[in-house]
Amino acid sequence: MEKQQDPRVLRTRQLIRESFIELLQSIQFESITIKDIAQKATINRATFYTHYEDKYALLDEVIEQAFKEMIPEQVIHAEALTEEIGDQIILLTYRYIVDFHQTCRLDSKSIATLVDSQIKGMLQKTIEDILSKEKENHQYIEILAAITSSAIYSATYQWFRLEKNSHADLLLDIVRPYIMRGLSKQL
Template identity: 30%
Template sequence: MTVDRRVLKSQEAIKKAFFELMAEKDFKDITVHLISERANLNRGTFYLHYLDKFDLLDKCVEEQFAELMRVCAAKEHDQTHYPTFDSILTTTQYFEEHFMFYSCMLNNKGMPSFRDRMLDLMVKGIHEQINMSDINTGMNKDILVQFMASAIVGIIEWWIVNHMPVPAQQLAKELWTLLERNQINQ
């Protein structure tokens, strides 16, 4: 099923306006009226696509997380069950490409649950991928998964909040070195 280009154009205008406003204001101060005005659409058009600003936010987050999972899964073509340098590089490049979204979500005072959702997503992905044999034999899987997910989300959050002080390639190399140093990627 193809979606009408006008529908896609309206949705993109709404999302763009929403994230521009998120960069300027706390979520609680953003209204459907402000979003519609910024998108140069009427409120009726907004309501054709979204129930309210919370529905818009939820759909944007779900789209981003689904895309992140798709990008990460595409690089896990070999069944190693642990991260590869290519998968880490692809992930850091994804965050770089979608900087505006993640910056708005991590910097906005009205979005404290976003980091928790990102952590939950990372925990799920690592839990499914982690190799519990070899160096990880005998370790508590939940503790290891929490350690890795918290560290990775913390580093990504630091990188985004500080406006990507190093390029995605360097961040990937640093993450890879940390995983190697802790013998997690073996």
């Protein structure tokens, strides 16, 4: 039986996350202090440390929670990496990058590197889960997921940087065939 969390704990964690996100919109990550987060959340620093080890742990949770909330049910329950599922993953990744960069100031290289690394890892895990269902005993699932997720992330990030935000359908037309052809030769 799963242990129920205290609603007060859940509310406090939510308040901390929301305060942190608000701060990220106006202050660079490196400049945000635990004191800033605690003041914005109207809690004391000790309460912050009860819930999070540091602001990096908080950042990790914010990134992961936002990514998981964006994954369509169809992708979560996919039994194979079809073109439709691939399209959803490409668009999910692109929307996540756009949303995160619009919500948070990612001016510094260090935070951008942290965010990129975590997104790539979650994307790889999502693809690996799907490929594992499709070909249970394939010995190179991890490598194929790493290649596929890297290609999707790199293409969507580059698309974002080139400011082609209004043409996601063109992004799909470019990335989908590359991904699907590569996987079809390996699976």
